[in-house]
Amino acid sequence: MYILACQGARYNVPFFFQGFHLKRDLERLITEALAALQREGVLSIDTLPTVQIERTRDARHGDFACNVAMVLATTSRIKPRELAERICAAIPAATFDIVEKVEVADPGFINFFLKFDLFHSAPAEILKKKEKYGRSNGGQGKRVIVEFVSANPTGPLHVGHGRGAAYGDAVANLLEAIGFNVHREYYINDTGRQMDILGLSVWLRYLERCGELIEFPINAYRGDYIKDIAIALHKKEGTSLCRSADVVMQGVPPEIDAEAQLDRLIEQAEALIGKEDFRKVTDLAIQAMLEDIREDLAQFGVEFDEWFSERSLVGSQAVEKVIDRLKKGRHTYSEGGAFWFKASGFRDEKDRVLVRENGQPTYFALDAAYHLDKFNRHFDRMIDIWGADHHGYVPRLKAVIEAMGEDREKLDVRLVQFVSLYRGQEKVQMSTRSGEFVTLRELREEIGRDAARFFYILRKSEQHLDFDLQLAKSQSSDNPVYYIQYAHARICSVMRQMEQKNLRWDPDEGVRNLSKLTEPHENALLATLILYPGLVEDAAQSEEPHQLAYYLRELANDFHTYYNAHQFLVDDEPLRDARICLIQATGQVLRNGLGLLGVSAPEAM
RNA sequence: GCCCUGAUAGCUCAGGGGAUAGAGCGUCCGCCUCCUAAGCGGAAGGUCCCAGGUUCGAAUCCUGGUCAGGGCACCA
Known part of the structure; x- marks a missing residue:
């Protein structure tokens, strides 16, 4: 039972709302309503659809909306509007612990208006949980290995590796935040x-x-x-x-x-x-x-739990173990002096060489051995983050995993698209051998770690990233990361001002007076704050840290707007305490979110 | 030739079977006697690449094009 104890008001929220993942909670409630209708024979369908709840764009449509009545209209032979009404009538009573009212709108939307109390409970919740706000245990301590960067040690990291590093680390942080036991690993290609x-x-x-x-x-x-x-x-x-x-x-x-x-x-x-x-x-x-490389990544804020050497596989019979397993399943053959794996039998387009004519194992054979090693370390889930140029490689690795008798679905390969560097209009050519490349180190020195990490994260990983150095350098103050950091610095500044003015903030008093926060700007900020835990979970599950980046921008925007419209350090003490609760909570969420992206939250700028 | 990605405002990009398609930058007009103007408000700006199809409904899904980037090793 999640209870916010406040003297003035007491918010009782049933156990299934404790994660503050409102979308999921509402989805569950609608699903229950559908199941009830099914039992009553109103809905004559075999399987319930996946209920989807979305945030509304228009405040007139409430806070969340559901389209399931329209989705089911055809199969159920009930008019969408009528079905929506019936669903509303069947919604469990517990819904109204968090929902003020439910409305049916044309052509069949079910709109949810959240209880105001819920918004007002957010700052207290955040101030109580502090850095734990937004953390959950959906991962249940399951072990997941995230392998990323893994650049060949033949040269310094360049800007492409930087993207993999920023992305992989953010994904790892996000998974940790939702309760996974994360192992960060770098695979060193030190043979060949x-x-x-x-x-x-x-x-x-x-x-x-x-x-x-x-x-x-x-x-x-x-x-x-x-x-x-x-x-x-x-x-x-x-x-x-x-x-x-x-x-x-x-x-x-x-x-x-x-x-x-x-x-x-x-x-x-x-x-x-x-x-x-x-x-x-x-x-x-x-x-x-x-x-x-190690030093460079450390400066970039990325640390690994393990640096796994390819050489360690060479002397350990690892390739032999792979071959043994494949042989047992009769998935191999010799041809043209080489030793082959029948990858084509496992959804790969052609067979692959494991041992070359000259007796040397291929890179593929070693990588199969490496992944077998991962399986032997009993991870529940494995994430590989590769450059997009390796995409053709995914089917053969999955094929060999399956052929070795392991579960190919445990491995999730995320491809990160290329980074193209520009200096103004001119594209910078990159090649490790020629030495003509911009290193991650140079990038950091030019635009700073925070800006670099945020910039990388801002694009979803499967998008090509055009990184204009001149733009990033000359207009660094326009970079959204500063916008967000500035919001945090401003909050810290308000606190400094408060002390200078010899004012004191009473958090308990503030929490008791949260209901005094009724301005539209305050509502907007509260509404955004309450979405954070659900957003972290969604971003983690979908391995999309850019969602968090966009959220933080929105949160900063809500704050800046509020800052401009209202004075926080007002004479009305209860109101002042409440407002400071709100902005302190905002600062906490900004810190938590930026932290997951590996970006600092400065107290002054 | 085959396989991946992508194409949304002038630029860089979010979103994505559903209600009037969003943001930043750029442009234009406003806002500091007041907690940091690295900020805020407003305006202009769109055939969501094209053509078919599925659907009550398509920018979103499917097929086929066009363009762009990247892959198709007994390299790693």
């Missing part, structure tokens, strides 16, 4: 040819550092960060790994294609300094990159 190219790139820069004249391969990693690692290598190893350019370039004919040239150079490097030392160079490079 790309690592060799990374090591080679560093080694060649190191040779330059040693004074050798190297024609740097066009397809090697060209960014300056490679030179930095080379400097570190030089400091650590001196010239012991140096070989003359002539010897290095020997046997690398200039006319062969760029990729073949890289392979030859890697062979040369391993031959000249030994596989072991080349591996040491590569490892140094990987560690340097990971350190850079």
